[in-house]
Amino acid sequence: MTRAFKLLTFQAAVLAGSAFVMASVASITRAAPPQSAAVSIENFTFKAPALTVKRGTTVTWTNADDIPHTVVAKDGSFKSKVLDTGDRFSFTFAKTGQFGYFCSIHPHMTGVVIVKA
């Protein structure tokens, strides 16, 4: 029996259990921080210009413009490659603080990620 099948069997057992157990599993899932956030780049703007996240969150930027952009931290802590249409860049914020960033091609485009404990 494969490991995956064993897992499925276990999950099936949980599903077959009481409504109380179901509710508990659901609430545990909800309580866990999502640890991810998204910023769309549209019309030469970062659509969440000020984004607040918990420490450890991975932020993903997606370029929805027909023109390439970049995501570059003002303090140099992260720097994307050139993002063409549809390209993504992710960075995990391990430290708390405020991290200003901009598009190095169109520097009037700015944003900030505020990382809290």
Added chain:
Amino acid sequence: MFDDHPGDDRRGFLKCMAWAGTGALFAFDGGIASSIGLDGAIAAPVRQSAVQPFSFVQLSDSHIGFNKPPNADARATFREAIAKVQALPVRPDFIIHTGDVSQLSRDQEFDDAEQMLKAAGLPVFFIPGEHDMLDPEGGKAFLDRFGKGSRGAGWYSFDHRGVHFVALVNVADLKPGGMGNLGAEQLKWLAADLSGKSSSTPIVVFAHIPLWTVYADWGWGTDDSAQALKLLARFGSVTVLNGHIHQITQKVEGRIAFHTARSTAFPQPTPGTAPGPGPLKVPPEQLHSMLGITDATFIRGHDRIALIDSTLSA
């Protein structure tokens, strides 16, 4: 070669007239603009000048590699623009390309642009746009190919038939929240470059992003351009040719005439008329009327420059 002119030669006026419905002819002569007819231009008094008549062409924002609405093939429209240069009644001495040669700074894009330009059979002077700085080394691919003999991020100057041409780079080392940027090193070089020139020497400056603020909200300007313009203020005739905004705009300030050229790839919205400055998605039948080239002529007897913008639909 650089004779001083009588002072009244530099008294300013700008002549502007419609040109066969496809563009406009601008005779720049300093401060005040006045529109005149074609007959008036031909009859304009001939004055003494060290400048021998010649013309050159400005191409801009070819964005080779761009393939989205409103232009599925920016290579094809660039080829059409070059064919238009070849068909000019007076053969220009050279071409200037005011940046955004490529869409993504890829070798293939630069190579295609270079190959297509060879068809014109003319020298080409380049400066980079921000799209030409996207290789991992921040512009090296462009400079290796098009920036031979230039300094810093690609600036240089040269003289041609009594006119001093200055190529400036304002797309390198851009600052968060800012617009275009020349930087201290380039400004120092510019001061030294201009220091030996007589004030009567006509100057043509070209750079990618406009050297005056067209629209700050979209970054359409250059943060430290005032310092460059201060160095240029003593000259009797200064023409500033820019690209970047994919549309014609012009302004005259003192003895400095500013002009931006159309793109050969796609138009952009006029300032503030769209949520952002992305490509203007015009219908296919309209596209060619919004792309074009600029033909610049130094007229015999004048130390001013006449600019004729014409579209690809003509």
